[in-house]
Amino acid sequence: MDLESYPERLLPISEVETMTGKKRPTIYRDIALGRFPAPVKSGGSSRWLLSELVAYIGQLKAARDVARAPAE
Numbered sequence: 001m002d003l004e005s006y007p008e009r010l011l012p013i014s015e016v017e018t019m020t021g022k023k024r025p026t027i028y029r030d031i032a033l034g035r036f037p038a039p040v041k042s043g044g045s046s047r048w049l050l051s052e053l054v055a056y057i058g059q060l061k062a063a064r065d066v067a068r069a070p071a072e
Helices: 013-022 024-032 050-068
Strands: 041-042 043-047
Touching: 013 024, 013 043, 024 043, 043 050
Parallel strands: none
Antiparallel strands: 041 043
């Protein structure tokens, strides 16, 4: 995904769940463990930056690709 084509967006938890396939309790547990991007507060609600979620998913993909790489 080319982020330069998309304006930054703040996503609610429902969109974060859809985007990541994780449920709310897992998201908040992973935030507490430092394994998931923390939300920002917007009008008293928690919102996630689209760019941070895209980067997080990219990191998961990179880790998967490294794990799949054949040993030399």
